[in-house]
Amino acid sequence: MLRKTLIHDTFYLNLGPQHPSTHGVLRLLLRLEGERVVECQPVIGYSHRGHEHMAQNRSWLQFLPNTSRMDYLSALLYNHAYCLAVERACGITVPPRAEYIRVICAELNRIASHLLWFGAYLLDLGAFTPFLYAFDDREDILAILGEVTGSRLTYCYCRFGGVARDLNQAFLDGVRAFIPKLRRRLKDYHTLVSKNVIFLNRTKGIGVMSPEQARDYAVTGPNLRASGVNYDVRKAEPYSVYPELDFEVPLGEHGDCYDRYYVRLLEMEQSLRIVEQALERLPSGPIRAAGVEQEPAPPPGAYHFAYESARGQLGIYLVSDGGRIPVRMKWRVPSFSNLSVLPELLAGTLVADTIAILGSLDLVIPEIDR
Amino acid sequence: MRALWEYLWGVLSGAWSLAAGMGVTLRYMLQPVATVQYPRQRLPLPEAFRGPIRLRAFPDGHHCVACGECWRTCPSGVIKVQGLKAQAKDHNRARYFFIDFSRCSLCGLCVEVCPQQALAFSREYETVGPSRYLGVKDLIAALEQEEVVP
Numbered sequence: 001m002l003r004k005t006l007i008h009d010t011f012y013l014n015l016g017p018q019h020p021s022t023h024g025v026l027r028l029l030l031r032l033e034g035e036r037v038v039e040c041q042p043v044i045g046y047s048h049r050g051h052e053h054m055a056q057n058r059s060w061l062q063f064l065p066n067t068s069r070m071d072y073l074s075a076l077l078y079n080h081a082y083c084l085a086v087e088r089a090c091g092i093t094v095p096p097r098a099e100y101i102r103v104i105c106a107e108l109n110r111i112a113s114h115l116l117w118f119g120a121y122l123l124d125l126g127a128f129t130p131f132l133y134a135f136d137d138r139e140d141i142l143a144i145l146g147e148v149t150g151s152r153l154t155y156c157y158c159r160f161g162g163v164a165r166d167l168n169q170a171f172l173d174g175v176r177a178f179i180p181k182l183r184r185r186l187k188d189y190h191t192l193v194s195k196n197v198i199f200l201n202r203t204k205g206i207g208v209m210s211p212e213q214a215r216d217y218a219v220t221g222p223n224l225r226a227s228g229v230n231y232d233v234r235k236a237e238p239y240s241v242y243p244e245l246d247f248e249v250p251l252g253e254h255g256d257c258y259d260r261y262y263v264r265l266l267e268m269e270q271s272l273r274i275v276e277q278a279l280e281r282l283p284s285g286p287i288r289a290a291g292v293e294q295e296p297a298p299p300p301g302a303y304h305f306a307y308e309s310a311r312g313q314l315g316i317y318l319v320s321d322g323g324r325i326p327v328r329m330k331w332r333v334p335s336f337s338n339l340s341v342l343p344e345l346l347a348g349t350l351v352a353d354t355i356a357i358l359g360s361l362d363l364v365i366p367e368i369d370r
Numbered sequence: 371m372r373a374l375w376e377y378l379w380g381v382l383s384g385a386w387s388l389a390a391g392m393g394v395t396l397r398y399m400l401q402p403v404a405t406v407q408y409p410r411q412r413l414p415l416p417e418a419f420r421g422p423i424r425l426r427a428f429p430d431g432h433h434c435v436a437c438g439e440c441w442r443t444c445p446s447g448v449i450k451v452q453g454l455k456a457q458a459k460d461h462n463r464a465r466y467f468f469i470d471f472s473r474c475s476l477c478g479l480c481v482e483v484c485p486q487q488a489l490a491f492s493r494e495y496e497t498v499g500p501s502r503y504l505g506v507k508d509l510i511a512a513l514e515q516e517e518v519v520p
């Protein structure tokens with residue numbers, strides 16, 4: 001075997017499942033020809049916890065804490081998505097204040113998720129300083145969200161028909177101070193990273209994903225938009241209060257690592273705009289819909305709901321027989337499709353670029369494994 | 371000639387981008403430290419902080435009537451509660467109230483569902499321990515050691 005390897009100059013490299021750059025437990029089986037990757041085979045399932053099966057063993061309400069454990073970096077978005085899906089199925093109308101609160105928190109969570117990605121991605125590429133700034137900013141968001149949700153990472157804040165707790169003054173002051181601070185920081189990020197010659201050389205023209213490729217593999221989210229396809233569920237199938245808010249969908253041109261990076265930075269700005277507008281318009285009123293049962297159950301039938309998570313389109317498919325316990329719950333998670341395009345992007349690249357491309361897709365492995 | 375010029379321009383603009391980045395770093399170096407030195411300095415806990423659940427203490431003890439609603443609602447089967455009547459005509463009152471915090475997801479469903487508002491989150495956060503059995507807490511016993519904080 002060894003001799004054969006030497007003669008053919010082909011060998012296999014296991015990247016992960018405990019490699020720091022795979023962010024979670026993803027294993028990439030790479031077939032190398034010298035420094036070049038010939039083939040890549042992702043191996044998943046190391047953190048499979050059976051969330052979809054768990055859903056069939058508990059009531060609709062009791063599944064609520066599970067949602068935030070799938071994608072722990074954008075836990076509130078998942079929480080929000082699940083509540084919206086069940087509310088739509090049950091025909092519950094949420095009071096406007098509650099919906100605005102949810103959107104504010106969800107967008108803050110989206111920024112926190114992008115910030116973590118930003119820091120970790122640059123760390124993968126060997127830049128240590130931006131990581132510290134990103135975590136400083138993210139810490140602010142976690143403290144702000146902690147004021148109302150009581151947790152730092154795996155929130156369980158949304159409820160069917162509203163939210164668990166009203167906003168307090170500390171939250172409002174925190175957000176108002178945070179928005180200008182992050183705007184200033186984003187400028188620094190552009191000086192520090194977006195124009196940095198080393199970063200440009202490592203990401204420009206690397207891992208180019210064409211719009212056709214992206215569509216073929218059902219890539220969604222910032223990865224798709226970096227290839228220039230204008231698709232955002234918040235615009236395409238509006239839900240919640242997004243139609244009332246004014247924001248843009250940033251697009252890339254080339255679909256390379258740099259564009260994927262840049263689109264996420266622009267998205268943070270847009271999220272800030274959404275938070276700002278939502279805070280301005282925040283209506284007063286109740287935060288829980290009146291007359292909602294403690295454990296609502298959707299009428300018999302199958303339902304699908306699409307949501308824009310920080311990583312792309314999240315689809316929730318629910319089947320109910322009208323009982324307390326779901327018959328089937330299927331989660332279409334964005335990272336799974338985003339991972340499936342990876343072998344195509346990696347073919348023929350250098351090993352060092354593997355990390356740059358893998359990181360730029362922003363995969364969260366527990367979400368894929370569920 | 372042109373290639374040389376482009377090369378030089380690349381070197382210069384690259385060097386400038388690095389210098390600009392260093393400028394940002396220098397600016398932050400002169401600003402106050404953001405890190406909190408944890409065991410010696412502590413941040414205030416937010417108002418909504420969720421620690422392991424506790425029974426709220428009232429002057430007459432706790433208000434739990436052992437209806438078991440929290441037990442049935444908890445997604446992870448954390449709570450075990452058993453009530454006792456002092457006399458036949460009395461209200462039921464919880465005599466044993468155990469939680470296994472190692473399985474609690476701090477979702478807050480039990481706190482919300484309680485008809486007596488007998489439960490609340492504690493403000494404990496250093497809950498790490500060497501054994502999973504340390505997560506088992508006797509809330510009634512904990513209540514007796516506590517002063518009254520509803």
Ligand code: SF4
Nearest residue numbers: 434435437438440484
């Ligand atoms: S804590 Fe509340 S819900 Fe739980 S058993 Fe006691 S009274 Fe019932």
Ligand code: SF4
Nearest residue numbers: 444474475477478480
């Ligand atoms: S917070 Fe949630 S998981 Fe913990 S005991 Fe209450 S219902 Fe159970």
